[in-house]
Amino acid sequence: NAGVTQTPKFQVLKTGQSMTLQCAQDMNHEYMSWYRQDPGMGLRLIHYSVGAGITDQGEVPNGYNVSRSTTEDFPLRLLSAAPSQTSVYFCASSSRLVRGSGEQYFGPGTRLTVT
Amino acid sequence: ILNVEQSPQSLHVQEGDSTNFTCSFPSSNFYALHWYRWETAKSPEALFVMTLNGDEKKKGRISATLNTKEGYSYLYIKGSQPEDSATYLCASPRDTGNQFYFGTGTSLTVIP
Numbered sequence: 001n002a003g004v005t006q007t008p009k010f011q012v013l014k015t016g017q018s019m020t021l022q023c024a025q026d027m028n029h030e031y032m033s034w035y036r037q038d039p040g041m042g043l044r045l046i047h048y049s050v051g052a053g054i055t056d057q058g059e060v061p062n063g064y065n066v067s068r069s070t071t072e073d074f075p076l077r078l079l080s081a082a083p084s085q086t087s088v089y090f091c092a093s094s095s096r097l098v099r100g101s102g103e104q105y106f107g108p109g110t111r112l113t114v115t
Numbered sequence: 116i117l118n119v120e121q122s123p124q125s126l127h128v129q130e131g132d133s134t135n136f137t138c139s140f141p142s143s144n145f146y147a148l149h150w151y152r153w154e155t156a157k158s159p160e161a162l163f164v165m166t167l168n169g170d171e172k173k174k175g176r177i178s179a180t181l182n183t184k185e186g187y188s189y190l191y192i193k194g195s196q197p198e199d200s201a202t203y204l205c206a207s208p209r210d211t212g213n214q215f216y217f218g219t220g221t222s223l224t225v226i227p
Contacts, residue, residue: 031213033215035217040219041219042204042217042218042219042220043159043204043206043215043217044217045214045215045216048213048214050213056213058214059214059216090158090159098146098147098166098212099146099208099211099212099213100146100147100166100208100212100213100215101146101147101164101166102164103149103161103164104149104151104159104161104206104215105161106158106159106160107158108157108158109158
């Protein structure tokens with residue numbers, strides 16, 4: 001099992017550019033999520049999905065879109081990058097035995113810089 | 116915003132010392148309490164998931180307890196080793212149980 005994979009590992013964007021961060025998991029997990037990690041802020045939930053075709057907003061969704069067309073993939077789209085979106089992005093997945101009780105498996109992260 | 120808080124923010128201990136950290140979370144609408152270990156340049160890895168008041172979990176020298184009525188969890192490390200150096204995060208799923216709120220972590224440094 002590869003677990004949770006993320007691409008790219010590093011990315012530099014100019015303000016206003018768009019891009020998609022890729023996330024895939026091979027554990028057949030229903031729940032997938034995206035977090036951003038900023039100094040002093042901890043991990044903050046951007047969007048999550050409880051299954052193919054179902055997505056919802058987390059704590060900090062503005063400026064980001066997601067879709068879940070398959071169980072395996074959960075891409076995160078930055079529509080028009082802003083310097084405030086400079087961060088490290090983590091994708092995670094878990095099974096949903098009972099809500100909130102599945103341990104999350106994290107990808108290696110994508111370090112994004114917006115200039 | 117529902118706050119999950121951790122203390123202390125950082126901790127330096129000598130090898131062999133035992134230590135503990137605290138995670139505080141809102142006690143209403145409780146689903147579970149997660150502990151993760153996050154080593155530098157790696158990704159967070161799950162240590163424990165606890166769901167019942169009074170739960171105690173143990174993995175080697177690391178253990179955790181849960182009090183859902185008062186909204187806190189303790190993580191204990193017995194006989195700290197340098198390889199225990201990491202940031203320890205706790206998280207509480209809220210709302211429908213799908214929205215995870217993380218604390219800012221406790222950074223542990225074990226001095227050989």
